[in-house]
Amino acid sequence: ILNVEQSPQSLHVQEGDSTNFTCSFPSSNFYALHWYRWETAKSPEALFVMTLNGDEKKKGRISATLNTKEGYSYLYIKGSQPEDSATYLCALNTGNQFYFGTGTSLTVIP
Amino acid sequence: NAGVTQTPKFQVLKTGQSMTLQCAQDMNHEYMSWYRQDPGMGLRLIHYSVGAGITDQGEVPNGYNVSRSTTEDFPLRLLSAAPSQTSVYFCASSSMATNEKLFFGSGTQLSVL
Numbered sequence: 001i002l003n004v005e006q007s008p009q010s011l012h013v014q015e016g017d018s019t020n021f022t023c024s025f026p027s028s029n030f031y032a033l034h035w036y037r038w039e040t041a042k043s044p045e046a047l048f049v050m051t052l053n054g055d056e057k058k059k060g061r062i063s064a065t066l067n068t069k070e071g072y073s074y075l076y077i078k079g080s081q082p083e084d085s086a087t088y089l090c091a092l093n094t095g096n097q098f099y100f101g102t103g104t105s106l107t108v109i110p
Numbered sequence: 111n112a113g114v115t116q117t118p119k120f121q122v123l124k125t126g127q128s129m130t131l132q133c134a135q136d137m138n139h140e141y142m143s144w145y146r147q148d149p150g151m152g153l154r155l156i157h158y159s160v161g162a163g164i165t166d167q168g169e170v171p172n173g174y175n176v177s178r179s180t181t182e183d184f185p186l187r188l189l190s191a192a193p194s195q196t197s198v199y200f201c202a203s204s205s206m207a208t209n210e211k212l213f214f215g216s217g218t219q220l221s222v223l
Contacts (some may be wrong), residue, residue, distance in 0.1 A: 001169055004152065010189070020210045032209065034212065035171055035213060036212075042216075043200065043215065043216055043217060044153075044200075044212075045214075046211030046212065046213075049115075049209045049210065049211050051209055062130035063130050089152070089153070091153075091212075094183070096154075096158060096160060096166070097158065097168060097169075098155055098212065099152075099155070099169070100145075100152035100153040100154070101152050102150065102151060103152065
């Protein structure tokens with residue numbers, strides 16, 4: 001069992017604020033690192049899949065970075081909007097198995 | 111495309127009953143998997159399959175059986191339901207490419223009384 005940790009557990013920000021979350025994982029079992037966005041009453045949807053140390057991915061106002069040597073990934077949201085409110089999950093892929101963190105719950109206050 | 115179809119959406123069982131959660135995907139994905147979601151915990155892998163005829167255990171396999179007779183279908187069986195199996199279950203599939211994401215079903219909320 002591998003421990004994937006996410007922080008903070010929850011976050012409330014004002015509309016327009018930028019924010020970031022952290023995902024920490026054991027670097028020795030790394031194959032890929034995934035980020036998912038999970039809205040209430042829906043299923044998780046993929047944001048990014050990163051495989052290489054130093055990877056940076058961007059999708060609109062959301063971006064992510066990866067450091068496989070020290071075992072962490074950051075997710076950034078620039079200019080948060082109310083529709084960004086969701087739980088953001090990261091998952092370590094060790095090849096055939098996925099280990100999910102408990103998520104960061106983001107609430108963007110209009 | 112339907113993507114990943116999971117049924118039923120809700121189910122209530124009595125302790126000791128058996129049931130099968132269905133999962134089907136129409137994307138020709140080799141990889142299929144089952145997770146459970148419990149309060150305060152991340153999604154935990156129950157079983158997974160990398161192709162028809164191949165299954166393996168994940169993090170929390172006890173009390174669950176799976177089979178993969180076709181590429182499309184990956185049912186999860188509870189042989190004798192226990193209250194500890196009350197949870198929300200998600201099926202997910204993916205191609206086996208390194209950078210391919212998981213596609214999730216809509217989830218099954220299971221209560222075992």
